[in-house]
Amino acid sequence: SQKIEQNSEALNIQEGKTATLTCNYTNYSPAYLQWYRQDPGRGPVFLLLIRENEKEKRKERLKVTFDTTLKQSLFHITASQPADSATYLCALNPTGTYKYIFGTGTRLKVLA
Amino acid sequence: KAGVTQTPRYLIKTRGQQVTLSCSPISGHRSVSWYQQTPGQGLQFLFEYFSETQRNKGNFPGRFSGRQFSNSRSEMNVSTLELGDSALYLCASSLTGDAYNEQFFGPGTRLTVL
Numbered sequence A: 001s002q003k004i005e006q007n008s009e010a011l012n013i014q015e016g017k018t019a020t021l022t023c024n025y026t027n028y029s030p031a032y033l034q035w036y037r038q039d040p041g042r043g044p045v046f047l048l049l050i051r052e053n054e055k056e057k058r059k060e061r062l063k064v065t066f067d068t069t070l071k072q073s074l075f076h077i078t079a080s081q082p083a084d085s086a087t088y089l090c091a092l093n094p095t096g097t098y099k100y101i102f103g104t105g106t107r108l109k110v111l112a
Numbered sequence B: 001k002a003g004v005t006q007t008p009r010y011l012i013k014t015r016g017q018q019v020t021l022s023c024s025p026i027s028g029h030r031s032v033s034w035y036q037q038t039p040g041q042g043l044q045f046l047f048e049y050f051s052e053t054q055r056n057k058g059n060f061p062g063r064f065s066g067r068q069f070s071n072s073r074s075e076m077n078v079s080t081l082e083l084g085d086s087a088l089y090l091c092a093s094s095l096t097g098d099a100y101n102e103q104f105f106g107p108g109t110r111l112t113v114l
Helices: none
Strands: A001-007 A011-014 A019-026 A032-039 A045-051 A054-060 A064-066 A072-079 A086-092 A105-111 B005-007 B010-013 B019-024 B030-036 B042-051 B053-057 B062-070 B074-078 B086-092 B109-113
Touching: A001 A086, A011 A019, A011 A086, A019 A086, A019 A105, A032 A064, A032 A072, A045 A054, A045 A064, A072 A086, A086 B062, B005 B086, B019 B086, B019 B109, B030 B074, B042 B074, B053 B062, B074 B086
Parallel strands: A011 A105, B010 B109
Antiparallel strands: A001 A019, A019 A072, A032 A045, A032 A086, A054 A064, A064 A072, A086 A105, B005 B019, B019 B074, B030 B042, B030 B086, B042 B053, B062 B074, B086 B109
């Protein structure tokens, strides 16, 4: 069956450290993968998009990798801050469709 | 540029009733998608509209329906409400709905079914 899995348990890290979140998918061959941030009671906010032919994408303190062989994307936040505390969701668009499938999200808490 | 707006923000209904939720996308965006978010199931795709046409539908019963108007505004309707329909309903707009477009989400409508 088709699945997108993220660490369901919360991730607690110390301020200043690098947070690494994982997104694994099975039975999909997406051309693009997206990452979103969601704060409690709010809609998700787009962060980054990476294409299948890109190994890595950066934006300020954020970095995303995309390994189509492993069927995995990693999302890194360097020099993490308490304001980075939120739930992070990965999403992909099955080829040939206009629907987005979201992972269950990983709740990140950055401790001061 | 105004963001995606959803109305109402909160709604309380009883079982068996029906409900209509509204979404106004960002100006110029022609694709609107709807999602249901619950603690147990996460964010689940309901359907996507582009130029008044539904292009994709998620795995939800026929009680869930939607439509899009010529100005790209969209509505979704849930008939014969069940307790399990209690959720945050989110809409998202994008330029064309293609996979390389980012989606912009509204604040959601919190539906409670009693």
